[in-house]
Amino acid sequence: MSRLLSSRNALLVLISAVIWIAFAAVQPSILSATSLRSMVVLAVEVGVIALGQTFVIISGGGGIDLSVGSIFALSSVTAGLLMTHGVAWPLAALTALLAGLGMGALNGVVIVALRIPPLMTTLATLFGYSGVALILSGGVDISGFPKGFFAIGQSRLLEIPVQFLLIYLPILLILLFVERASYFGRALYLSGTNETAARLSGIEVGKIRFLVYALSGLLSGVAGIVNASRLTVARPDAGGSANLVSITIAVLGGANIFGGEGSVVGTALASLAIGSVTYGLSYVNANPVFEGGIVGGILIFSVLAQGLLGRLQRARA
Amino acid sequence: MAFIELRGVSKQFGGVRALRGVDVAFEQGRVHALLGENGAGKSTLIKTLAGAVQPDSGEITIAGQRAQLSPRSSKQLGIAVVYQEPMIYPHLSVLENIFMGQELVSPGGFLRRGEMATRATPTLTRLGLDPSILEQPMGALSIGYQQLVLIVQALIQGARALIFDEPTSILSKEETDRLLGILRGLRESGHAVIYITHRIEEVYQIADEVTVLTDGAVVGHFPIAEIGSEQLLALMSGASKRDYQKRSSQGRVTGAPILAAEHLCVPPYAQDLSWQIYAGELTCVYGLVGSGRSESFQAVFGHLRPASGRILLGGQPVAPRSPAHAIRLGIGYLPEDRKLQGIFADKNLEFNQTASVLRAFLQWLGKLDLRGLVRATDQGMREYGVKAKHPGVQIALLSGGNQQKILFTRWAKSKLKVLILDEPTRGIDVGTKAEIHEFIRRLVDSGVGVVVITSDLEEALQIGDRILVMRKGRIVEDLRGEALNPETILSAAIGARS
Numbered sequence: 001m002s003r004l005l006s007s008r009n010a011l012l013v014l015i016s017a018v019i020w021i022a023f024a025a026v027q028p029s030i031l032s033a034t035s036l037r038s039m040v041v042l043a044v045e046v047g048v049i050a051l052g053q054t055f056v057i058i059s060g061g062g063g064i065d066l067s068v069g070s071i072f073a074l075s076s077v078t079a080g081l082l083m084t085h086g087v088a089w090p091l092a093a094l095t096a097l098l099a100g101l102g103m104g105a106l107n108g109v110v111i112v113a114l115r116i117p118p119l120m121t122t123l124a125t126l127f128g129y130s131g132v133a134l135i136l137s138g139g140v141d142i143s144g145f146p147k148g149f150f151a152i153g154q155s156r157l158l159e160i161p162v163q164f165l166l167i168y169l170p171i172l173l174i175l176l177f178v179e180r181a182s183y184f185g186r187a188l189y190l191s192g193t194n195e196t197a198a199r200l201s202g203i204e205v206g207k208i209r210f211l212v213y214a215l216s217g218l219l220s221g222v223a224g225i226v227n228a229s230r231l232t233v234a235r236p237d238a239g240g241s242a243n244l245v246s247i248t249i250a251v252l253g254g255a256n257i258f259g260g261e262g263s264v265v266g267t268a269l270a271s272l273a274i275g276s277v278t279y280g281l282s283y284v285n286a287n288p289v290f291e292g293g294i295v296g297g298i299l300i301f302s303v304l305a306q307g308l309l310g311r312l313q314r315a316r317a
Numbered sequence: 318m319a320f321i322e323l324r325g326v327s328k329q330f331g332g333v334r335a336l337r338g339v340d341v342a343f344e345q346g347r348v349h350a351l352l353g354e355n356g357a358g359k360s361t362l363i364k365t366l367a368g369a370v371q372p373d374s375g376e377i378t379i380a381g382q383r384a385q386l387s388p389r390s391s392k393q394l395g396i397a398v399v400y401q402e403p404m405i406y407p408h409l410s411v412l413e414n415i416f417m418g419q420e421l422v423s424p425g426g427f428l429r430r431g432e433m434a435t436r437a438t439p440t441l442t443r444l445g446l447d448p449s450i451l452e453q454p455m456g457a458l459s460i461g462y463q464q465l466v467l468i469v470q471a472l473i474q475g476a477r478a479l480i481f482d483e484p485t486s487i488l489s490k491e492e493t494d495r496l497l498g499i500l501r502g503l504r505e506s507g508h509a510v511i512y513i514t515h516r517i518e519e520v521y522q523i524a525d526e527v528t529v530l531t532d533g534a535v536v537g538h539f540p541i542a543e544i545g546s547e548q549l550l551a552l553m554s555g556a557s558k559r560d561y562q563k564r565s566s567q568g569r570v571t572g573a574p575i576l577a578a579e580h581l582c583v584p585p586y587a588q589d590l591s592w593q594i595y596a597g598e599l600t601c602v603y604g605l606v607g608s609g610r611s612e613s614f615q616a617v618f619g620h621l622r623p624a625s626g627r628i629l630l631g632g633q634p635v636a637p638r639s640p641a642h643a644i645r646l647g648i649g650y651l652p653e654d655r656k657l658q659g660i661f662a663d664k665n666l667e668f669n670q671t672a673s674v675l676r677a678f679l680q681w682l683g684k685l686d687l688r689g690l691v692r693a694t695d696q697g698m699r700e701y702g703v704k705a706k707h708p709g710v711q712i713a714l715l716s717g718g719n720q721q722k723i724l725f726t727r728w729a730k731s732k733l734k735v736l737i738l739d740e741p742t743r744g745i746d747v748g749t750k751a752e753i754h755e756f757i758r759r760l761v762d763s764g765v766g767v768v769v770i771t772s773d774l775e776e777a778l779q780i781g782d783r784i785l786v787m788r789k790g791r792i793v794e795d796l797r798g799e800a801l802n803p804e805t806i807l808s809a810a811i812g813a814r815s
Contacts, residue, residue: 182683183675190672193661200620200652200659201672201727202644260663 007309008254008302012269015298016276023280030283033159041153041161041230043275044168045072045223046242047268050249051175052104052216054267056118057250059212060192060259061205066122067107068220068246069239070129075100075224077133080142080234089149097221103129104217108210118213126243133236142234153230163226171219175264188212192259245295249274252299273298320345320478320509321366321396326375328361328533330744335361337534338375343478348500348510350524350541352517354553354605354774354807358533359513363480366511367391367398380477397471398480403463407456412437414455415470440469444499461492468499478509485519497523515553515605515811517546529553554774554803573632575766576648576735578617581626586612587790590626594735596766599757601781603771604810609790610770611653614737618650619643631734644673647734651724651741653770659724660712667694667708670723674731697726701756718749725756735766742776754780774803774810786810 023030049068056065079096083089103125110121155162179185190198191205199205223242228234253270255262277294319342328336336358343349353359364370365377368391377384379394386394406414412430415437421429438448444465455463464484471479481500485493500523503510512524520527521541529537529552537544537552574593581590587609594600604610616623619637627634630646637643640650652658661669671678671690678686678693694708703722705715712720721741728736738757742750757780761767771777777784784801786794786809794809796802 177684181685181687183679183685184683186668186675186685189664190661190668193664194657196658197652197661198672200618200640200650202641203672203675204639204641260661 009266009269011302011305011309012253012266012273015302016269016273019273019276019280023276023284027284030280035279035283037156037159037161039275039279040164042279043271044161044163045227045230046245046249047271047275048168048171048219048223048226049216049242050246050253050267050271051171051264052212052219053246054250054253054255054262054264055175055179055188055212056216057247057255057257058188058192058259058262059209061195061209062118063192063209063212063259064118064122064247064257065104065107065213065216066119066243067103067125067129068216069242070126070133071100071103071217071220072224072227072239072242073236074103074129074133074136075221076228076234076238077137077142077236079225079228080145081136083145083149084142089146093149093152093225096225097218100221100224101214101218104220105210105214107217108213111213112206112210130236130240137234137236139236141236143232145228145232150229150232153226153228163230167222167226171222172264172268179264184208184211189260192256192261194260245274248295248299252302319343320380322378323362323365324376324378326362326365326372326377328365328370328372335533336365336372337532339530339533339535341528341535341538343509343511345477345509346504346507347525348504348512348523350520350527351511351513351530352515352520352527352549352553353530354515354772354811357530357553359530360482361533362530363398363482363511363513366396366478366480368396392474395475395477396480397474397476397478398482399464399467399471399484401482401484403460403467405455405463405467407454409455410451411453411455411458411466412451414466415451415473417470419474437469437473440472443502444469445495459492461488461496464488464496465499468503476508478511479503480511480513482513483515484512485514485516493519517549517811520549521546550804550808554807574629575631576617576768577629578613579627579629581613581616581628582624583609583612583616583621584624585790586621587616587787590792592785592792592795594766594768596734596764597761598782599761599767599769599780601769601771601777601784602787603774603777603781603784603806604787606772608787608810610772610787611739613787613790614650614739614768614770617643618648618737620650644731647732649673649728649731649733649736651728651736651738653739653743655717655720655724655744660720662713663711665709665711666698666703666705666715666723667691669712670694670697670708670727670730673727693730697730698723701726701729702752716746716749718745721745721753722749725753729756729760733765735768736760737768737770739770740772741769742771742773750776774807777806778803788812 049072053065053068056063075096078099079092082092082095107122107125110116111118151162153163157165187203187208190201190203191208195205224239227238249270250262250267251257252273253262253266255267274295278291281288281291321343323339323341326336326339339362351359351362361370365372366386368386368388377386384390384394406417412433416433421433423429434448434451437451441448441450446465455466458466468479484496488496500510500512514520524541526538526540527544527549528535529549531553575596576594578590578592582588590613602610612621615621617628619639619642628636630648635646637646637648661672667690671694675685678689680686691708698705698708701722703719705719712723725741741757742753757767757769769780778801783797784806785792786806788810794806796806
């Protein structure tokens with residue numbers, strides 16, 4: 001299994017490289033540190049959401065979180081409103097994070113305690129949370145934030161965007177630890193692989209699932225704050241594309257939609273590939289309508305390639 | 318000439334011989350009962366006739382023609398099976414269920430419902446069903462009526478031989494009488510009726526002849542008038558009559574029970590159960606499928622919720638809320654369905670073996686001692702002789718016996734007061750079975766209270782110091798030492814009065 005996953009990771013790196021080479025052939029100036037930075041800034045926000053989505057999908061039981069984009073929007077609106085009403089930006093950001101956590105926890109409670117399928121629950125909260133965001137903001141963008149707040153999404157450290165260095169990377173490393181070395185990670189994979197067997201082995205599947213939805217909400221909140229800081233505006237209608245893109249990234253990164261399989265490293269590499277396509281297309285001024293098709297093509301290609309790799313490996317075994 | 322004839326049919330699954338050189342003939346216009354306890358090979362025989370299982374050797378002739386049966390050809394040759402749990406499409410109408418896959422269609426591709434109804438009506442009336450039933454959804458009917466609809470379906474599709482797999486086990490008294498009446502009607506109309514059951518009294522009500530299967534082999538075939546019920550019972554339990562080293566457990570059992578149930582009710586599976594389990598004694602729980610064995614112990618393990626009654630662990634009342642809680646209390650449960658409830662198929666041996674003891678490897682901040690886990694797995698594999706290269710191998714690649722050893726180790730390595738093993742040797746080869754029996758014995762000797770739930774009478778007699786017999790959700794016998802006798806146990810389990 002680990003060999004299969006690592007070969008998928010290698011494939012994702014290869015895909016990213018091919019994407020960059022292809023764009024460089026059209027527009028050689030794309031190969032620059034500035035481009036790389038811009039791409040990273042673009043990829044980080046949905047990338048953080050995709051990490052949470054990955055755990056949700058691994059947890060099984062039809063695990064999926066369609067409400068991430070709405071949590072993203074409502075969190076950033078929360079931060080924006082607090083700041084425009086004179087709350088200090090760190091406190092506003094913290095409150096927005098807690099709001100994200102709370103929205104995720106609500107998803108988790110409904111799914112685990114009321115046993116409503118994740119698809120239904122998060123479809124409902126997709127509309128619910130974004131409705132609240134529209135009401136709170138009166139449907140208009142919120143701006144006029146204190147300068148300090150922009151540090152989150154607009155500054156660099158050692159020439160690297162801080163949202164990558166100080167937010168995305170630490171989160172990735174913590175989740176990697178959780179995934180590979182913690183009780184929670186082990187219980188997560190077991191719950192997703194065979195729910196009944198996990199329960200009969202004494203694993204509290206409900207608790208695990210509740211926690212992954214709460215985490216997904218928290219990370220969506222993180223992304224919402226970074227986004228508001230980068231664009232200097234909190235948009236109640238933002239994040240709509242994050243729902244499906246985060247799922248696409250997680251699946252491209254190796255998450256099995258039936259649960260029990262996936263990894264945050266795979267998801268991070270998939271974020272790189274998708275981010276590269278998105279950035280490259282805008283760089284060469286291509287019609288953005290191609291983006292969806294290319295992303296879909298990569299997804300299909302990677303699934304086919306993985307099937308082929310798996311069969312080759314089984315044949316060798 | 319017999320309609321269906323089997324000569325020397327054998328079938329092996331892995332290391333298990335399900336059928337051994339079975340010779341049997343089924344004639345038209347006769348009701349032929351197949352009698353045998355759990356695991357005697359009845360199901361495999363039916364599946365062979367239905368074309369779902371291909372025999373390893375032997376030959377089958379249908380109406381004088383040698384046949385290679387597939388599910389399709391079996392149907393075409395006029396063999397129909399009415400399974401224990403009817404296979405239906407609950408949301409479709411009775412009419413649609415009857416003609417499923419054989420719909421009458423007009424040239425334009427439209428269903429000809431009227432014509433289908435006309436075709437079905439005479440058969441319905443013949444079985445005493447009102448034609449208005451055709452428009453009802455299948456799921457709205459009771460199981461008894463669903464069975465009748467399936468008989469109608471078989472007859473309309475031209476079945477000449479109908480196989481009934483323990484059809485009355487889920488029916489009420491009235492439904493049973495009605496069904497037996499219908500079977501007599503089928504006999505009159507010249508159908509071959511094959512009736513599988515473990516209820517001896519029904520054999521005398523309905524059958525013309527009876528074949529007894531034990532351990533996959535035919536041990537007797539008689540016209541019904543020539544065999545008494547005591548003889549049938551003796552034949553069914555025949556394989557269990559070999560010599561067993563009778564272990565006298567009385568000396569070993571000391572003190573208070575380690576686990577006890579008082580008037581435990583787990584509706585609808587089990588009622589008013591009271592028993593005591595002692596450490597140092599191997600208790601087997603024997604009963605037919607559906608007797609509530611697994612469910613009553615799943616309640617002890619916190620997987621099901623008892624409606625009333627008490628569970629005492631070491632004399633203290635406990636109420637396990639979940640398996641996790643039960644494990645913390647010191648109760649373990651190895652589930653019966655290895656694939657669905659036991660293994661994590663695409664995960665490695667380490668994941669599989671340590672699933673229930675992970676908390677023992679916790680370090681700081683929820684971190685697991687990863688090296689410790691691998692070491693423990695490696696040690697467990699050696700101790701219990703698991704044939705696999707290393708703990709990183711995917712469990713699905715192992716044989717059933719080795720998978721079961723991993724699952725056994727999962728529990729044997731937990732610190733438990735009581736371990737419940739549900740069918741610990743089902744479907745595994747003879748060699749591994751003996752090894753697992755040896756491991757279980759070691760566990761018992763180490764002072765763990767061990768319960769083995771089994772539907773294999775031979776196994777219960779072979780390893781049990783004591784046998785609890787369950788029937789229809791109740792304890793009907795509690796036997797130790799000299800009283801362990803296959804005929805007593807079997808007749809208690811199937812409810813025969815002898």
